Amino acid sequence: MGDWMPRVLILPSSLYSRHRTIGGGERYALEYARALARHVPTTLGLFDLTDSVARDGSLEIRNFPLRNFSDQWGFPATPAAFRAMGAFDVVHVMCFPTSLSEAAVLLARWRKQISVLTDVGGGGRSLSGYLGRISSRIDLHRCADGLAHLSGYAGTFFGSWKHPQTVLYGGADCDSVVAPFTGGHALFVGRLLPHKGILNVIRSLDASTPLRVVGRPYDMGYFDQLRAEASGKQITFITDASDADIRREYAEASVVLQPSIPRPSEAGDKSELLGLVALEGMAAGRPVVVTRTTSLPELVVDGETGFVVPPNDLEALGSRIRQLVGNPILAERMGRKAREHVRTNFSWDTVALRGLTFYRSLQASGRGRASLTPR
DSSP states (O other): OTTOOOOEEEEOSSOBSSSOOOSHHHHHHHHHHHHHHTTSOEEEEEEESSOEEEEETTEEEEEEEBSOSOOTTSOOBOHHHHHHGGGOSEEEEOSOSSHHHHHHHHHHHHHTOEEEEOOOSOOOOOHHHHHTTTOTTOOGGGGSSEEEESSHHHHGGGTTOOSOEEEOOOOBOOOSOOOOSOOOOEEEESOBOGGGOHHHHHHHOOTTSOEEEEOOBSOHHHHHHHHHHTTTSOEEEEOSOOHHHHHHHHHHOSEEEEOOOOOOOTTOOOTTSSOHHHHHHHHTTOOEEEESSTTHHHHOOBTTTEEEEOTTOHHHHHHHHHHHHSOHHHHHHHHHHHHHHHHHHOBHHHHHHHHHHHHHHHHHTTOSOOOSSOO
């Protein structure tokens, strides 16, 4: 098991190579694939009208050919694309249910490939979606060999599945130099939507505590409400930050915030299957303040790498923010522990090796077929 070198195909949540929507799920698949490619042959699979191959370091990025861009009656990959997908030992689908995820799992079962599913949120039209109205057990995705979750919380949605399961978590870059604590302000990074909790942050702060809000507004009415609540306070909104700008914002902050609010629903709250902002903030050497909801408490050692506060508790939220903004010695000490916590448990290399170990365990248990890759 330990030296099996599978060829791995990663299928991300945004599958078309043109006009892609790049969010947390897409970033997760790319960074995971990059890290995995340093250990075994790995391809990130996208789809376009023509077949093409590019490289990102050791990672292969391949466009499989499409007939068209309409998936109304099934995923429109050509027969040649589905044949090409048969060259891999492991097919790891990072968004389901979709028509492609169903096809990939069923073809993998027929070809004796190992198929693994990861729910990064979202999904689309699929036969299983209709069958699920009859019974949750009538799901073509149950033909997969294993489930790899973003967090322990994400795994709770699959308690009835009898498949082998593991938790990958997510990664963050710990290679950058930690900047000195000079900013004296709190930082929020994320989409400016109600469930992200930014309104609670603004309401929890007094006029003496600086806050920088980095994110794109999706609802102008809500954005106007945020700006009205921020009136008279030291709050700056940045709505057009690049990736480089966000890295700089992390480096200059005293504390990074992920104050999400629970979103009760019949299907369960999938708003934060993995708190990447908390991981990125700790990787930058900054303590974090998160709310006790979804996956967030799994990522933070309360009182050591940051603080976990009850959701919608404005007094507790504001108190912890002021404590870290006003005490740079405490913030720096917690920030050092936060960075080491991420380096030990949440580096992308650590995450990729968890995935590779899982693939090998599935192969050792008799799933899949002999590797196509010479050792």
